[in-house]
Amino acid sequence: MPQSLQSVLGRPFLGHSKDCRGFSLVEVILSIGVVSFAFLAMFGLMPAGLVIFRQAIDNSLGSQIVQRIVGEAQQTDYPTLIAAGVAQRYFDDQGNEVASDKDYLYVAEVSVVAPTELPNASVPPSDSLATVTIKLANNPGHLSLPFASTSRIAFTVYTALIAKNQ
Numbered sequence: 099m100p101q102s103l104q105s106v107l108g109r110p111f112l113g114h115s116k117d118c119r120g121f122s123l124v125e126v127i128l129s130i131g132v133v134s135f136a137f138l139a140m141f142g143l144m145p146a147g148l149v150i151f152r153q154a155i156d157n158s159l160g161s162q163i164v165q166r167i168v169g170e171a172q173q174t175d176y177p178t179l180i181a182a183g184v185a186q187r188y189f190d191d192q193g194n195e196v197a198s199d200k201d202y203l204y205v206a207e208v209s210v211v212a213p214t215e216l217p218n219a220s221v222p223p224s225d226s227l228a229t230v231t232i233k234l235a236n237n238p239g240h241l242s243l244p245f246a247s248t249s250r251i252a253f254t255v256y257t258a259l260i261a262k263n264q
């Protein structure tokens with residue numbers, strides 16, 4: 099004859115005993131409230147974290163783009179460099195230069211000025227030193243004139259000095 103459920107469990111199947119433990123409805127609702135409050139606080143911090151993440155990406159890609167432009171300027175023949183004037187260059191979201199001005203995310207305005215004024219006022223400007231100024235902006239909306247004083251776009255200005263190597 100099979101054993102009864104009561105003998106297997108060691109207590110009556112129906113009914114309630116004092117050693118049966120569990121959470122009350124109030125405890126369950128309070129724990130759900132605490133967990134919900136924690137998730138709400140965490141989701142409240144998400145926008146700030148995303149803004150900081152976007153700024154970190156912009157800084158990283160911006161420094162790569164500027165490093166590439168300065169490296170190219172250092173490799174360019176000095177007379178060709180100082181004749182370059184002002185040029186706009188376009189880069190995608192990976193920092194790669196793109197030929198089209200339709201598929202870009204970053205725009206860089208590169209200007210070269212020679213001769214360069216030296217900090218010491220008694221020394222005349224140097225004919226063998228050029229100042230390369232790079233203005234870099236994240237311009238996903240392709241707004242015109244991103245470097246104008248009336249533009250809403252924030253941009254960063256980098257400067258490098260390139261010496262004549264002859």
